[in-house]
Amino acid sequence: MSRYRVVHTSRFDYSAEVRASYNEARMTPAQSRGQNVLECDIVVSPCTSRYEYTDYWGTRVTAFEVLQAHQHLEIVAHALVDLPAAVTASQKAQELTWDHLRDPGLRDRLSAYLTTSPATAVPEEVVHLARECTVGRSPHEAAEIICRALREEMEYVPGVTTVHTPAVDAWAERKGVCQDIAHVTVGALRAVGIPALYVSGYYYPGSPDDTSQATVVGQSHAWVEWWTDRWHPFDPTNRTWVGGEHVVTARGREYSDVPPLKGVFAGGGSSDLTVTVEMTREVP
């Protein structure tokens, strides 16, 4: 088991005064699937009022409004989280066949994760590549190979895509960040009939053997989960199974179901966003 302290700071600097702002933050780590949240809170300044609820996807949402004039807005999400150890695929997952996945009852139950959503639609080329990966493999084996094969095709390059770039565009560029790689991967998995979802969270980039408890810098991260007897998380960007270094905040069909922060504001002109994520490994 590993324990992390996460401090996620988002700061908006506006070129002119903002008169009102309405937002939602999805920055509270999920209390689920073995992940245990020991502490969490979100501090917004300035803030006029706030309200919390759990959305359709089970994500804790902090909605807040700022009705006083401001030129800066800072949201600090802090959490202390215990992560479960890395999971290895069970025998059951290995044995699950394509016939199992074709079962109409199963497909219906998991339809949200089998239906293409706007950002995860992939071109025929990706579908073809994914299909080739399935030949002679079980769904579970194929899923991992698909993740790795698509990753080989895409270069990790920040700045080419934006939050609203759909998988098709990122694929055309063969470039993107973890969000894009996750969208393409999710789309490809669904295209071959493997239920897949998009995960938003944080990734600890330090060495797993590091005991110095030094704070390291990262940013929010995205990866995928696929369903073969249960949900299996995999990080296509880092080409790794998800183990003791990934803190989950939200799961959905795609980015737009789980954005860390979204909202609208009146006035303000242009805005400048600075995001930092600090993670510290602690001894449980």
Place this chain on the structure above:
Amino acid sequence: MAELFEGYRRAAAWDEMFDAAVKPRRTNGPVHRTLSALSAGEVQSRADALARSYLAQGVTFDFAGEERPFPLDVVPRVIDAVEWQTLEAGVSQRVHALEAFLADVYGQQQVVRDGVVPLTLIQSCSEFHREAFGVEPANGVRAHVSGIDLIRDEQGDFRVLEDNVRIPSGVSYVISNRRAMAQTFPELFSTMRIHPVDDYPRRLLQALSAAAPTGAAAEPTVVVLTPGVYNSAYYEHSLLARLMGVELVEGSDLFVASGRVWMRTTEGRRRVDVIYRRVDDEFLDPVHFRAESVLGVPGLLNVARQGNVTIANGVGNGVADDKLVYTYVPDLIRYYLAEEPVLKNVDTWRLQEPEALEEVLDRLDELVVKPVDGSGGKGLVVGPAASRQELGVLRSKLLADPRGWIAQPVVQLSTAPTFVDGKFQPRHIDLRPFAVNDGEKVWVLPGGLTRVALPEGQLVVNSSQGGGSKDTWVLGAGRSGLSRRRPAGSGGPAPAARTAVPIDTNPHDLLNADHSMHQQQQQQQQEGAACVSAARRAAAGGGVDA
């Protein structure tokens, strides 16, 4: 002077006025006699009077971007008391079932667990707004107003064509039609027992007030939210607000603060309890839906989620309007109400079933094909009237997205005599009754909007497709004098005194100087690649890409 009806030929369709032997049906006797006694010139002058009344009332509709008067035909459509009872029961039953379905869809989805509808049906519905999950309306009502579109088939049976529980419009035409007809045909109104329609605004206000959040004042503040004067139904929005005696507001007149919705007024802010909104879901709250929308109120949905304001009709109701969901409504009636449907659906092919798709593709030229999310005939293709090229395009659309379409046989909608080119000619019609749910009872406005397809033989009946309308008369049951009769043209309830009016600009108001909102910059999910040590990345099994 019966020659205006001479040569009136019944087609294959059922005719509302004449039976198979071209004898007037009993319920239509008085109307037929009155009209037969008129000369062409007299009918024309009454038609002109109707048009003038319409212009005076300011009733127009938007046709291809142009404001035109909505043509009201001189011949009313008459429905007898017994038949109306069936329609009323059928519409009310339908609304009850759709309410139960919506509560279930945005709740436990028991209907899926019990195998009545597949989860895929809901998940694949473009109008299934997960953002509305967790919004519990105060009195349980989501479809405060419904418009259930009916047609009468060749056998004379009414069937449901589509359900509208998002923002059904057209009731203002019902009210205006009645005023114009009462002025133009006083002799018929004095001899026939016609159910009045001017009760609608009072019923609507009562239902909206009953839907107010707990903790609202005894007389809750209700407003009508309009997209503005450029909306094609603006006339209706303003009419309803006036007749209900409530404020007509635009998004910029409202704002959210501390979990409440407020209206800007000359006397400061005033809390709003119920919003009868005529703004689509997608534009209602830029925090949850289209961020660029200036028609809505930022933060509104979360106020509804907190139970501090009621949005009528509910957000996400479009699931029930989906035309694939429509095919399940008879099952939903049996499931939720343990009743048999009073009104039948039109037979419909579900194109996700491979055999159905194959059959439909084979018979495209003889069927009507509709997109599942278009209301009022939008995107509809009538096979027999379509060109080979149009059918080819349609074929590829169906193959690409079978979930997105349904197919139905061409139903010969019933016809009714309509004054065209100086004489009465059969034209196809439909009927949209309006139902108001106050949480205790579903009340159906007697009559509804009868729409006429003015081009000869046209089967698509819609105001946006060059149609007109007829006043719809529901005859009272029982002896004459039992039903309360009053001149419908005397106007609705007097507007309540306005103590505070909304204003457009107030420099002291927070949001008002510039209402346009910007979307908050979102953070792309990207690992801080530059900060990750190369060693760690290598250990994770990946190359260094940044």
